[in-house]
Amino acid sequence: MLIIGELINATRKSVREAVINHDREFIQDLARKQDEAGADYIDVNVATGSGKSEKEIEDMKWAVELIKEVTEKPLTIDTTSKEVLESGLKAYGPGAMLNSISAESGRLEPFLELARQYECPIIALPATDKGIPKDVEGRLQVATEILERAEKMGFAKESFYFDPLAFPLGVDDKSGEVTLESLRRFREELGVKTTIGLTNISHGLPQRALLNRTYLVLAMGVGLDSALLNPLDKAVMSSVSATLALTGQDPYCGKYLRAFRKGDLVV
Amino acid sequence: MSMMEDLSKTIIEGDIGGVKTLxxxxxxxxxxxxxxxxxxxxxxxxxxxxxFAADEMFIPEVMLSARTMHSALEILRPLLESEQKEVKMKGKVLLGTVEGDIHDIGKSLVEMMFTANGFEVIDIGINVAPDAFVEAIKKHKPNIVGMSALLTSTMPAMAETVEAIDGSELRKDGKIKIIVGGAPVTEEYAEEIKADLYGENALEGVKVVKNALGIE
Known part of the structure; x- marks a missing residue:
């Protein structure tokens, strides 16, 4: 189970301010904490909403360089702009993850060229210029198209994590079900790895942490390979440990017991 | 309980079945x-x-209330319009997500909130080019134009759309007001691109539009 730490995201107010003010310590501290809490990758999103792409290109370089100083964990370059992506990948070097590609205009082949150049694992979203299909069939169809176009460029399906996109349950009460079924079918029919941006599901509802961690367990139950989440949330990380053990993915319950001894498991 | 209180209660409780009867x-x-x-x-x-503002009600419940209002309006709207009453719909709102951006959910919530508050809403969809906004404004003649962008990379398309609207002189004499919103969009950005109004969320958007139109 690959954990991507989501906290360095400039749509969060505190991070936005830190990026705008170039507060190195704040960003480095968030990176360090997520590393220590067990994140395998650290997501970096510096979209502060200035509306100026030059600014975002510079901010990405700035953030990647200073995060690299404090963690050995690879980074996930989180952007919808090719230029910002390139800036991040250049600053990081090979092995960063690309978050994300889709079938929207300009977000497939050009992004994949960069992924090839910098040897990136890739998160792919089933979106087109017409939007995100509401049903499982539609999402499967777009995912298939993305995979076919990538394979034509010589990519192996092992490079990809497909994220079916969990819409907020508050807005669409079938969203949880559609996302779970999409995850299952991406795995079974396309044979690809999967990931989800976990916290989207609970947007607008009370006690979000409860929904988030329950949903994670359900998704892991249909074979989820990765999740973008808050690794400082001990309850969610405890659920990861418990679920890995309960689904035969933790030999001799080794990780579970190590987490227990470190005092990381909470009920 | 009075009839008015009963009507109010069907909306608060999202009683779609009950509202039409009542x-x-x-x-x-x-x-x-x-x-x-x-x-x-x-x-x-x-x-x-x-x-909702006090975190005592949540989005699914607000949506249900809005749907309930929708059902009631199906009965009331033809009557209000046919009798040429003074009280018409509060205004006409044209909504779209800007070019390059395919986010739909936030805009749908905004649509629901405006409808529920007595506005007529025309949703022109996602990934809408500046020219398409201009054409739609000419066709539908709204008094409010709402734009959504959920990505920092598509926010500049908002600025372009505002320019296109002004280029066609559609905002002359304050005939229409432009409101912008979406997760990364800030009040400062709204000012910078010369939008008239900024909505931090769907309900806030309705509030500032009502203020701007001098309603209530």
């Missing part, structure tokens, strides 16, 4: 449609707005 009953008893709307249903929606 609206019909009120009309049969001789109540004016604008009274049913204004004093009954809208006062319920105001309570919903307040409770």
């Amino acid at each position: 609206v019909q009953k009120a009309l049969d008893e001789g109540m004016e449609p604008e009274v049913v709307l204004g004093e009954g249903l809208m006062s319920g929606m105001e309570v919903v707005g307040k409770r």
Whole structure:
């Protein structure tokens, strides 16, 4: 189970301010904490909403360089702009993850060229210029198209994590079900790895942490390979440990017991 | 409980089944449609707005209230329009997500909130080019134009759309007001691109539009 730490995201107010003010310590501290809490990758999103792409290109370089100083964990370059992506990948070097590609205009082949150049694992979203299909069939169809176009460029399906996109349950009460079924079918029919941006599901509802961690367990139950989440949330990380053990993915319950001894498991 | 309180309650509780019966009953008893709307249903929606702002009600419940209002309006709208009443819909809102951006959910919530508050709403969809906004404005003649962007990379398309609207002189004499919103969009950005209004969330958007139009 690959954990991507989501906290360095400039749509969060505190991070936005830190990026705008170039507060190195704040960003480095968030990176360090997520590393220590067990994140395998650290997501970096510096979209502060200035509306100026030059600014975002510079901010990405700035953030990647200073995060690299404090963690050995690879980074996930989180952007919808090719230029910002390139800036991040250049600053990081090979092995960063690309978050994300889709079938929207300009977000497939050009992004994949960069992924090839910098040897990136890739998160792919089933979106087109017409939007995100509401049903499982539609999402499967777009995912298939993305995979076919990538394979034509010589990519192996092992490079990809497909994220079916969990819409907020508050807005669409079938969203949880559609996302779970999409995850299952991406795995079974396309044979690809999967990931989800976990916290989207609970947007607008009370006690979000409860929904988030329950949903994670359900998704892991249909074979989820990765999740973008808050690794400082001990309850969610405890659920990861418990679920890995309960689904035969933790030999001799080794990780579970190590987490227990470190005092990381909470009920 | 009075009829008005009952009407208000159907909205607060999201009683889609009950609202139509009750609206019909009120009309049969001789109540004016604008009274049913204004004093009954809208006062319920105001309570919903307040409770949502106070974290006492949540999005799914607000949506259900909005749908309930929608069902009631299906009965009331033809009456309000045919009788040429003074009280018409509060205004016409044209909504779209800007070019390059395919986000739909936030805009749909905004649509629902405006409809629920008595506005007529035209949703021109996602990934809408500046020219398409201009054409739609000419066709539908709204008094409010709402734009959504959920990505920092598509926010500049908002600025371009504002320019295109001004380029066609559609905002001359304050005939329309432009409101922008979406997760990364800030009030400062709204000012910078010369939008008239900024909505931090769907209900806030309705509030600032009402203020700008001098309603309530």
